[in-house]
Amino acid sequence: MVSMANQRSPGDKLTELSASLSLVANNRDKEAFARLFDHYAPLIRAYSLAREPGADLVADELVQEVMTRVWLKADKYNDRLANLNTWIFTLARNCRIDYLRRNSRYLTEIDPTDIFNEIEDDGPGPFQQVQQSRAEESIRAGLKQLPREQAEILTKVYLEGKSHQQASNELKLPLGTVKSRVRLALKKLEVLVVR
Amino acid sequence: MNNANKHPEDELLAAYSAASLPLSQALCISIHLERCPDCGRKLQRLNRVGSELMQQLKPAPAADELKNRLLDRLDSLSEENSEQAHPLPDSTVPRCLQQFVHGNYDDLPWRRVSADIRSVELCRDSNGARVELLKIKPGGSAITHTHLGDEYTVILEGSFSDEAGLYGEGDFLLRGKHDKHTPVASLHRECLCLAVTEGPIQFTGFFSRLMNPFIRRSYA
Structure with missing residues (x-):
């Protein structure tokens, strides 16, 4: 980890959040999960609303999808492959595409699930940090x-x-x-x- | 290691990172990425651009109820959710293509296009693009053609060359509207590729030009 000289830089916040994620992964800590929710849910909602302004229910659903995956996949996260913000971004991106398809916004049989991969730790892969x-x-x-x-x-x-x-x-x-x-x-x- | 040496352009890779491109194009890029660590590294950084842009959004607060509902459900979540299909262990078929190719390429319903070419349509995208696999005989040639739309190609097995160069496994090509090209498979083995065509192609040879009206009709 690179040490950040300034107090409360975005880096500090990220370090805190990453610690919460480890607690979720290792201890199934719900309070830590709640802290992650408090930080990321508003950003995930904003990300959804950027695509569909006014669609608050869709935004809530995206939050649920993404945060569910955070809970289930916390142990797959590897900070050497991507930082936590980037991991959350890719989860949100994939869930959004998935949601659009399930609600037949796309008239196609192509399933995006295996196209947009999640950043997961499958052992040493070709894409090193x-x-x-x-x-x-x-x-x-x-x-x-x-x-x-x-x-x-x-x-x-x-x-x-x-x-x-x-x-x-x-x-x-x-x-x-x-x-x-x-x-x-x-x-x-x-x-x-x-x- | 065979690293691909023909890559998607940066702005296309960015659109992939944003998941804001037609899924048929994303499919081609995903295949390329499975075989190209350089583009994989670029993608990591492009994902970071998306991540930073997301951090800069004005947060849209979530209702407490949403959080509480989810917290209540956490314990019941753990098992049920393993929807992602597991890749076939020994398959040479790229993971993202396994939704169309369940076992072997040979088992697909191949159709004869010309003496040298077989094809099988896998699906259509919502923008009308046709997604198909093409198999060119060793040393065989595709008819010289131009496109009314863009054509995305990624090579799965073997190699071919056209006016612009030689392409091998994992290579990605984009041919635009006015590019005219004549792909020729290498002599020693057949060439298998995935092609996404966004509009009917135009054959430019004298005799093959006669085919154009029929081809176009099949696109309706």
Whole structure:
């Protein structure tokens, strides 16, 4: 763990939450689970509402799904593969896709379950951890400095769940512009440099 | 280790990380990811972008009732919930394809497309894209074609080359609307790939052009 000099940095909060998750995994500690709920449920609801504004019941259902998985899969979580925020994000993402499909928002027979994998500890896999904390800091700082139109496109893609084509229709921009804005944003965030 | 050397573009990988792309495209990328550690590492970082964006959302508080209801249920949860299908242990079929290919590729209802090509349609996506497996005979060639939409291909077994280069197992290709290409399988073995086609393809040879009206009709 990288030590953070500042008091109450996002890193401290994350360390606390990770400790709660260990308690859930090892001791089936419900109070620790409640602390995780208090922190993540509002974010999961916000994530759901970003895609379907006003759909409070859907948002509640997503919270239930995701937090249920947190309870059941806490022992599969490995902090060397992803930090807790990222693990929760992938759970929320997968549950949201699953929910949309079950409620036939997609008219397709393709089951997303095995397509969007969960970050689980299956022993030493091919995707080993990279220097995490540094990369997180730089992503966090980078997001704040993105030009508005690039931040907007990332929000559409990641939070509202819009495909490039949908984003292009909504923003009345050519598809190529949408793609290049995503690419520029990622470049600024330095996510693509393989270290 | 055979690492793929043709990769999806970064913005496509980001759309995968966000789960905001058509599932048929996600399927191709998922297959590529099973065989490409480099893209796997990129994906980890892209997931972090999603995670940071989520942290920056304005929290939408949950009702206490929701928490209490869930806390009450925790003890009864433990067993019931193991819905994720277990991958077939010895299968060479990528995990995400096992929903369509239950045993062996050979057991699928292959259909003859030309002297060199067999195909089997696995499903359609909600955007109308056709998801199919293609098998090209050793040294066999696909008819030169262009596309009315994008075509995503990922190679499962064997290799092929086209005007732009040579592709091997796990490689990912995206051919756009106006790209014209003639894939040719390598001589020593047949080539098996998954292809997602977002609109009818157009054959460009003189005789094969005559086929276009029929092909297009089958897309209705």
